[in-house]
Amino acid sequence: MKAVLAKEEKNWINSVIKEEEIEKYMEGGRDFIDDEEIWEKLKQNQNPEPSRIRDILQKSLSIETLLSDETAALLNLKDPELWQEVFDVAAKVKKKVYDNRIVTFAPLYCGNLCVNNCVYCGFRRDNHVIKRRVLTLEEVKREAEVLAGEIGHKRLIVVYGEHPATGVHYIRDTIETIYSVKVKTKNGYGQIRRVNVNAAPMSIDELKMLKEVGIGTYQVFQETYHHDTYAKLHPKGTIKHHYQWRLYCHHRALEAGVDDVALGVLFGLYDWRFEVMGLVYHARELEKRFGIGPHTISFPRLEPAANTPFVQETRYKVSDEDFKKLIAVIRLSVPYTGMILTAREPAHIRREIIASGMITQTDASTKIGIGAYSDRYTEQELERQQFEIGDPRSLDEVIRELAEMGFITSFCTAGYRCGRTGDRIMSLLKTGKEAVFCKLNAVLTFREWLDDFASEQTKEAGEKVIQKELDELKAKVPHKVYNKLIEYYGRIKNGERDLYF
CATH class of the missing domain: 3.20.20.70 (Aldolase class I)
Structure with a gap:
């Protein structure tokens, strides 16, 4: 059974798309997804050498967007041992940019x-x-x-x-x-x-x-x-x-x-x-x-x-x-x-x-x-x-x-x-600096959630993670920043909310 569109729905549908807000971004009347080119790149990058894969992994560790040929090489990888290296480096990239949150x-x-x-x-x-x-x-x-x-x-x-x-x-x-x-x-x-x-x-x-x-x-x-x-x-x-x-x-x-x-x-x-x-x-x-x-x-x-x-x-x-x-x-x-x-x-x-x-x-x-x-x-x-x-x-x-x-x-x-959004956050992410802000605020917001919502079992598991995070931060951030963190942390434990860096 097909649903019948009401007249007002049809009028609305006809008013949605603004062609001028598409054409302004296109080049030569074409969009940026070239199906044939994508398949050609996947074909050209078959059977990549291990040395090339490792070079690509090092580039990713520097938090640079890969070229399409480099992505194609990864997608063509067959060796299980090299795949394990890919998984390991992917985890390192995430840790570098976002820490363990x-x-x-x-x-x-x-x-x-x-x-x-x-x-x-x-x-x-x-x-x-x-x-x-x-x-x-x-x-x-x-x-x-x-x-x-x-x-x-x-x-x-x-x-x-x-x-x-x-x-x-x-x-x-x-x-x-x-x-x-x-x-x-x-x-x-x-x-x-x-x-x-x-x-x-x-x-x-x-x-x-x-x-x-x-x-x-x-x-x-x-x-x-x-x-x-x-x-x-x-x-x-x-x-x-x-x-x-x-x-x-x-x-x-x-x-x-x-x-x-x-x-x-x-x-x-x-x-x-x-x-x-x-x-x-x-x-x-x-x-x-x-x-x-x-x-x-x-x-x-x-x-x-x-x-x-x-x-x-x-x-x-x-x-x-x-x-x-x-x-x-x-x-x-x-x-x-x-x-x-x-x-x-x-x-x-x-x-x-x-x-x-x-x-x-x-x-x-x-x-x-x-x-x-x-x-x-x-x-x-x-x-x-x-x-x-x-x-x-x-x-x-x-x-x-x-x-x-x-x-x-x-x-x-x-x-x-x-x-810290849009273009302002990109440089922070690529250099790993945003991970420090996030780690500080993760501790504070996790403390808040544990006190307000967690079951006893979850709270017990969470306390161990918070202590590990505090120990890492004490060794990583300036003394002044750590002291401010501990001040905020105590205020949250006493009932204040939404304190952040």
């Missing part, structure tokens, strides 16, 4: 109405089994209260379908609503301090509106960089069918003054090696145009969704072994970027990938049904969700496991409020 967040789905018809998506327009809903602002507030006041999240990625009911004005209002929430906790208060947005491509004027209201990172996935595959999966007559409108949305965001943008691919739609190359082309294009690359890169794998047979039919499913490889290659190719491993993956895969030391961010206590946090349902109700979640564990459980691995969970958002 992991940032946590939660997704908040505000609506599942959508005018698009993407064949792999549970929320596609013609999927009649999905229960459609858009949260009211009061419902958004209740969701935020649970996330900030009961679970303890400080960051959200807020997700919207592409529909006039959840357009830019609704997004603006939900961001303002979420930032307004402040909930009493055991020893302090809960509050969302950074609202990142996963939404459809927008115009420059619309993105300026979101910049004014305090948008965090603007995240849009290209889904697949392969032109023909993209056209097949996103039917004609939909907004999303326009490849270049989506491809250049990060350009428009940066031009609009949004500080941080995020890239991603849905692995399983096309060949994973091609998609990794596409991500590197995209990162280098942003660096060339704006002097900064993506703040984060995500690499979700295709998951089952209600009444969505394409998921079972695809020829491009990514194995667990190849999944680990593509993560390592992205980490080395774009060494400064944050890397997000989502709860799409089952717990055992997340455990293995995080333990490998390449990841900077992950979600927890994840629910992706509309209104799912305050509704309290616990079963996998696919007719309420875009896809099936692989790891539904609580934030407390995930943090305890991270602590037992030796990672500190950071809830820090200080860098964004201190102006």
Whole structure:
């Protein structure tokens, strides 16, 4: 059964795409993804010599974005022993840039109405089994209260379908609503301090509106960089069918003054090696145009969704072994970027990938049904969700496991409020200086979370990590800085909140 578009929806669809905001960035009428060139580079860089691979690894350790030929060489690697070297260096790169911290967040789905018809998506327009809903602002507030006041999240990625009911004005209002929430906790208060947005491509004027209201990172996935595959999966007559409108949305965001943008691919739609190359082309294009690359890169794998047979039919499913490889290659190719491993993956895969030391961010206590946090349902109700979640564990459980691995969970958002964003943060990341700020603030925010939300078992594991971090900082930072840290740390233990460097 096909959904029938109302006249006002059709008018809205016809008004969205601004061709002049695409053409201004294109060169000779072409976009920056050349499918034939990508395949040619993958072909030309087959059977790379071990010495070349090791030279590439050293370049990545200097936190330089790799050239496409260098990424292609890594993707063609066959030797298991050399792959282990790749994994080891990828972990060293992450440690150099981000130290041993992991940032946590939660997704908040505000609506599942959508005018698009993407064949792999549970929320596609013609999927009649999905229960459609858009949260009211009061419902958004209740969701935020649970996330900030009961679970303890400080960051959200807020997700919207592409529909006039959840357009830019609704997004603006939900961001303002979420930032307004402040909930009493055991020893302090809960509050969302950074609202990142996963939404459809927008115009420059619309993105300026979101910049004014305090948008965090603007995240849009290209889904697949392969032109023909993209056209097949996103039917004609939909907004999303326009490849270049989506491809250049990060350009428009940066031009609009949004500080941080995020890239991603849905692995399983096309060949994973091609998609990794596409991500590197995209990162280098942003660096060339704006002097900064993506703040984060995500690499979700295709998951089952209600009444969505394409998921079972695809020829491009990514194995667990190849999944680990593509993560390592992205980490080395774009060494400064944050890397997000989502709860799409089952717990055992997340455990293995995080333990490998390449990841900077992950979600927890994840629910992706509309209104799912305050509704309290616990079963996998696919007719309420875009896809099936692989790891539904609580934030407390995930943090305890991270602590037992030796990672500190950071809830820090200080860098964004201190102006360490956009081009200002790139040099700090590439030199490792941002890792010091982050380590200081990770200790403070982790102390805050342990006192306000942790179970006794998690608190016990967390205390050991904090002590290790304090010992490292005492030996690493100037005496004056360490004394200020200890002062802030004591004030937080006494009930003050949101102190940062």
